[in-house]
Amino acid sequence: MKKVNQPSHYTQTASQRLIKLVVEEVQAPLSIKWWVIFVVCCAIAFRGLGVSSWQMASEGVGVLGVNNHVPWGWDIVHFVFWIGLGHAGTLISSVLLLTRQPWRSPIARGAELMTLCAVICAGIFPVVHVGRIWMGWMTAPLPEVSGVWSNLGSPLMWDVLAVSTYFCLSISYWYMGLIPDFALLRDTCTGKRKWWYGLFALGWKGTSTQWYVYEKSSLIFAAILTPLVISVHSVVSFDFAVTVNAGWHETLYPPYFVIGAMLSGMAMIILILVCVKKLMGESVRVAITARVMNLASKLLLTLSLLMGFMYLWEHLCGLMQSEDVTELLHAKNQEWGGWAMWLMIVGNVLIPQCLWFNKIRRSAWSLVLVSLSVLGGMWLERFLIVVGSLKQSFLWGQCGDYLPSTTDVWMFVGSAGLFVCLYMVLVRLTPFFSLCELREMIISRKDEQANEK
Amino acid sequence: MKNNDKTNEPFLLVRFKDEESQVKAANQLVNEGTFRWDAISPYLNEASKLAIDPYKKQILARLRTFTFLGACFGILLAFVWIWSTQWNVSPRLEVQGRVPGWDQLAVYVPVIFELMILFAGVGLIIGFLSKAKLPRWYDRCFDVEFFEIDDKGDGYFLIIQCDNFDKIRHLFEFCNIENRHQFVTTVDQKGGSNDQ
Numbered sequence: 001m002k003k004v005n006q007p008s009h010y011t012q013t014a015s016q017r018l019i020k021l022v023v024e025e026v027q028a029p030l031s032i033k034w035w036v037i038f039v040v041c042c043a044i045a046f047r048g049l050g051v052s053s054w055q056m057a058s059e060g061v062g063v064l065g066v067n068n069h070v071p072w073g074w075d076i077v078h079f080v081f082w083i084g085l086g087h088a089g090t091l092i093s094s095v096l097l098l099t100r101q102p103w104r105s106p107i108a109r110g111a112e113l114m115t116l117c118a119v120i121c122a123g124i125f126p127v128v129h130v131g132r133i134w135m136g137w138m139t140a141p142l143p144e145v146s147g148v149w150s151n152l153g154s155p156l157m158w159d160v161l162a163v164s165t166y167f168c169l170s171i172s173y174w175y176m177g178l179i180p181d182f183a184l185l186r187d188t189c190t191g192k193r194k195w196w197y198g199l200f201a202l203g204w205k206g207t208s209t210q211w212y213v214y215e216k217s218s219l220i221f222a223a224i225l226t227p228l229v230i231s232v233h234s235v236v237s238f239d240f241a242v243t244v245n246a247g248w249h250e251t252l253y254p255p256y257f258v259i260g261a262m263l264s265g266m267a268m269i270i271l272i273l274v275c276v277k278k279l280m281g282e283s284v285r286v287a288i289t290a291r292v293m294n295l296a297s298k299l300l301l302t303l304s305l306l307m308g309f310m311y312l313w314e315h316l317c318g319l320m321q322s323e324d325v326t327e328l329l330h331a332k333n334q335e336w337g338g339w340a341m342w343l344m345i346v347g348n349v350l351i352p353q354c355l356w357f358n359k360i361r362r363s364a365w366s367l368v369l370v371s372l373s374v375l376g377g378m379w380l381e382r383f384l385i386v387v388g389s390l391k392q393s394f395l396w397g398q399c400g401d402y403l404p405s406t407t408d409v410w411m412f413v414g415s416a417g418l419f420v421c422l423y424m425v426l427v428r429l430t431p432f433f434s435l436c437e438l439r440e441m442i443i444s445r446k447d448e449q450a451n452e453k
Numbered sequence: 454m455k456n457n458d459k460t461n462e463p464f465l466l467v468r469f470k471d472e473e474s475q476v477k478a479a480n481q482l483v484n485e486g487t488f489r490w491d492a493i494s495p496y497l498n499e500a501s502k503l504a505i506d507p508y509k510k511q512i513l514a515r516l517r518t519f520t521f522l523g524a525c526f527g528i529l530l531a532f533v534w535i536w537s538t539q540w541n542v543s544p545r546l547e548v549q550g551r552v553p554g555w556d557q558l559a560v561y562v563p564v565i566f567e568l569m570i571l572f573a574g575v576g577l578i579i580g581f582l583s584k585a586k587l588p589r590w591y592d593r594c595f596d597v598e599f600f601e602i603d604d605k606g607d608g609y610f611l612i613i614q615c616d617n618f619d620k621i622r623h624l625f626e627f628c629n630i631e632n633r634h635q636f637v638t639t640v641d642q643k644g645g646s647n648d649q
Binding site: 141148158168172179180184208213216224228235436 | 491492493494495496497500501502504505508509512513516517534535538539542546548551553557560561563564566567568570571573574577578580581582584585586587588589590591592594602608612
């Protein structure tokens with residue numbers, strides 16, 4: 001018993017060094033590189049989202065590429081794309097916590113941050129897409145002028161509720177994890193920073209009760225969030241699956257969407273980790289080791305195989321249905337001569353197979369290329385689902401065409417700019433990884449090594 | 454030591470040089486078994502685990518209860534919302550010939566589920582804040598000069614409910630407490646600081 005309770009005094013150095021680095025980085029002035037990237041992204045976000053939203057509110061949804069046959073265009077594609085990225089962050093963080101994966105600590109905070117930024121980006125699209133932004137209050141539980149309440153049996157209302165619930169709980173989960181770190185920064189920083197961090201630390205002292213409550217609450221929160229995430233992306237898929245539109249009316253959609261979200265989210269996390277390692281201070285390079293990147297890549301590979309299975313399932317289901325449905329599925333996949341579908345499969349399933357090789361998993365540039373291919377593939381998947389399905393119909397009169405407008409393009413570019421801006425601010429104000437968890441991880445790892453010796 | 458902040462009971466705050474000393478002292482206190490005490494550390498280390506051990510089940514049960522009650526409240530709220538805005542209104546909103554009511558309950562399952570999860574989370578947050586005694590803008594320990602961590606994020610303390618350091622001096626003889634201890638009585642009244 002006593003031996004178990006002995007602390008690892010020889011392990012203090014690594015964790016102490018890490019804490020010191022983080023505190024120094026938080027207090028260091030912002031670099032010119034940071035300001036340049038931030039200002040450029042702010043300008044892009046303003047032009048892309050600000051100006052385009054104003055155009056839509058003042059001129060109507062005619063400025064978009066949508067038409068009578070294809071009423072949902074790029075805006076809904078990007079809503080699904082960003083919400084997918086957002087869902088993966090918390091799911092990965094909570095699942096790795098529940099399964100007690102020791103490599104969770106360096107990437108969990110980054111994934112949670114990605115969730116918050118991505119959900120904010122996603123939320124903009126459906127609101128703006130309706131054209132009359134000032135009528136957004138009608139999704140709230142309030143009766144409108146004629147006394148009619150919003151229809152809670154509608155998948156669109158389920159979506160509003162699910163995404164709002166998800167955002168509220170994700171931000172709470174993220175903040176709860178930050179409280180001990182804020183306390184540490186409160187105790188080590190000076191001046192205004194000390195006051196602000198003190199405010200957000202809520203008076204955390206680090207007693208045994210607080211640590212125990214924190215640990216158990218995190219676990220219970222993870223257990224709550226895991227089914228929530230699965231339900232939320234399933235609800236997003238219900239926007240399509242519960243309609244009678246051919247190409248959307250598929251029972252496969254909930255798992256198909258959830259796996260797709262996890263795949264794109266994992267790709268985004270790897271991309272963020274590589275960029276953060278290049279652009280941020282030494283602490284990130286110390287915390288995010290080659291082993292962490294290796295394990296994250298293996299998870300991406302697993303998810304891409306699952307996605308491949310989903311594609312196979314979708315097409316086998318199509319073959320088992322009536323000839324008309326099979327024809328429609330074929331027509332949907334023949335969008336742009338069929339190359340969109342093949343690019344999607346190549347990007348999401350074939351290119352990630354490179355990750356079987358250790359050499360690729362160790363190369364930062366290869367990981368960036370694989371992640372970009374997955375993100376591109378997932379974007380194409382959402383495009384084929386939303387636009388590809390709407391363009392086809394059992395009736396020739398309902399078949400239409402779709403071409404995105406420049407406003408559509410700017411909206412997407414703007415959302416990417418907003419994502420980078422938000423991420424840069426949050427990653428600057430809060431530690432990129434949980435300091436207490438990382439300290440525990442380093443010490444437990446050294447303990448294991450000592451026991452092995 | 455639990456609830457030392459609620460009562461104004463005097464306690465002794467002892468700072469240790471390193472984690473090893475704190476754990477040794479914590480083990481001594483466990484073996485002695487007569488003092489109420491608590492550990493303060495930069496993460497859930499062995500000393501904190503020893504301190505929390507007798508209270509684990511109770512705290513976990515409280516957290517689960519808060520979560521469960523939150524979930525129940527969410528379900529109840531969802532039913533009230535659905536009943537008052539969909540079923541008990543005139544005229545009812547009929548979509549595709551379906552009249553809202555109990556026989557259409559399936560379409561409201563996502564709403565019920567989401568509210569259940571939302572309020573389970575809210576319940577958990579309330580439980581977390583109440584059990585961790587947060588937010589807490591003032592604590593008697595904050596007045597103690599040496600109650601701070603160093604620039605490496607280290608600070609190992611024990612809070613022991615006793616009115617005289619001599620009573621526990623023999624316990625810490627082999628614990629390498631090179632640092633300081635202070636006797637803290639009430640919010641406004643502090644004992645003298647001693648260097649060992």
